Amino acid sequence: MGCLQSSGGKEPEELRPRDEEAEGSDEEIPRATSSGYIVPTAVDEVEVVNEEHGAHEVPVESLPAYWTNRRVHGEASGKLCQHFDQMVCVSEAGRQAIRELVRGTYRPLVTQDRPCPKEPACPKTPAGCPCVKPDGTPGLPTEYVVRRVIRVEDSEMWTRYAQKRSQIRERRAHRMPLRGLEPELFTSQVVATNPGSYDSLDTGLNEVYLWHGTHVRTGLAIAQHDFNLEFAGSGAGGMLGSGIYFAESCTKADEYATDEPGGYYEGIFGMLLCRVTMGSMHSTWFYTTQRRADAAEQVESGKFDSTVGDRMKFHNTFREFVVYDSDQVYPEYVVLYSRAYKADDAAALQLEASRNPFHLQLPVYWNNFHANPDSDVFRVQYKVREQTRALLQHLVTGSFLHPAAWFCYYLLYVVVVCLLLLLLFIVLKCCCCLCFIWFLLLFVFYLFIILKCVVVCLC
Structure with a gap:
């Protein structure tokens, strides 16, 4: 993954991060990284950060028009958006x-x-x-x-x-x-x-x-x-x-x-x-x-x-x-x-x-x-903001198929299979008793699946 890809439309909300630590002894010794920021060298515990902490509101109209957050929050005059x-x-x-x-x-x-x-x-x-x-x-x-x-x-x-x-x-x-x-x-x-x-x-x-x-x-x-x-x-x-x-x-x-x-x-x-x-x-x-x-x-x-x-x-x-x-x-x-x-x-x-x-x-x-x-160790966990939770909930909901949807899916599948078998039966003009029994068994099997889906939906 790595990053959000802008495609000219809306880009999903991203999470925001924190600080780095360098691997070393148990004693915390500040050092300067290549980026010029002083970081500790030991990781004694996981740091937990609340993304909602210190959040403030910003006038939407003050943001550049092409920013993702400007588009997401709309163009209403005087409207504020969260940090x-x-x-x-x-x-x-x-x-x-x-x-x-x-x-x-x-x-x-x-x-x-x-x-x-x-x-x-x-x-x-x-x-x-x-x-x-x-x-x-x-x-x-x-x-x-x-x-x-x-x-x-x-x-x-x-x-x-x-x-x-x-x-x-x-x-x-x-x-x-x-x-x-x-x-x-x-x-x-x-x-x-x-x-x-x-x-x-x-x-x-x-x-x-x-x-x-x-x-x-x-x-x-x-x-x-x-x-x-x-x-x-x-x-x-x-x-x-x-x-x-x-x-x-x-x-x-x-x-x-x-x-x-x-x-x-x-x-x-x-x-x-x-x-x-x-x-x-x-x-x-x-x-x-x-x-x-x-x-x-x-x-x-x-x-x-x-x-x-x-x-x-x-x-x-x-x-x-x-x-x-x-x-x-x-x-x-x-x-x-x-x-x-x-x-x-x-x-x-x-x-x-x-x-x-x-x-x-x-x-x-x-x-x-x-x-x-490879050289800077960090262990930070985040209590994400409400926007991110809503995005994740939307992702979970979209990934879950409702029982009614399963019923429709199986019903369509059974109808298609039965039609194909019937077509085969007609084309071959198969009067063989064995073929008829085979067709009947398949029909009963798929009918059982449909009834099972109905029971699941009712439950």
Whole structure:
């Protein structure tokens, strides 16, 4: 199973999960996993979680129109829906929209942030080492093959994001609409053509879709738990201060994406497609090795809401975007993909990916679906919410055949068999006494079954 499959209609409710623990001694020793979250190392007892605990209501009309939970709860104005925390595997049409965005934001450019794939690695150079250049070996990936797309529908995370967006709008009301970016974002050029997969954005507030590359399991963990600013920017080196870094180009985001060598996700990389409220942007430029940590101070002073590091203008590479508050970000899509190089048949890989989507290691509706079951032990049981119980009851009821249905089924079966036997008897003009007795015995046998079904129904 693994995940819900969106087919353009309603998608069933999914369960939501919890925390991870690592196998080890009986003594609890906190440690940091690859996803950056501290987890205990011992499992002393099963943790029981009530999914109804802390639930709150959310205005339905505030949700994106294409979300499953928006469709399930209807379009009535002012209607509220209960808290939900759901991961939805999008349909092939949704994956195709993401593929178009990936292609539209791909740029064949290399920077020093793209790691050398060889051992020992080449020295870090401003324009990237020879191994990752387009004409190198293995070279720069020529395409990114989308293998699975998961949409994050989390009412609490969405509420925090919407509230922060409103706060920025109120704070900058006297300057609306805010000055935008020139040239236009790569993502904006593609998003506008796919309203079925991307919600309308507040362009006057510089609300945009941006990429964030990371370790594949970390991306799944962020989808569950939101960004953790304690670890944000650590992979990017913090050139513009301690914040959450984004790119308009999937090529740039891919520089920070890593797979799991030797593990289940070997060859599978992760990017997050996030909604980001940039607000008033502090634009700065810097040389490849030049840090501008003072950019964060410009935002902390209240003058700006975010930072744009413009290497495109002076170095013809990429622009980077940084926010310093996780509530300014909503990680809406997790994109799992593989890399295709010049030596690969990219078209064949894309076709195979569209026919056979990648399956996650753990079911997507588990709270621990980002964990590695080979090294991270978890034992959590859930008292599921009423919606889930209703779904399970519907499944059980639909699987149970009522006695009256059994009666109709056997009656139809007997009628068909008797008619066939009668037809055979007529065609063969069988007057043989033995055949007649055989036919009579079959008729009595099936009549007995009918009477038995009647008795069951009456009881």
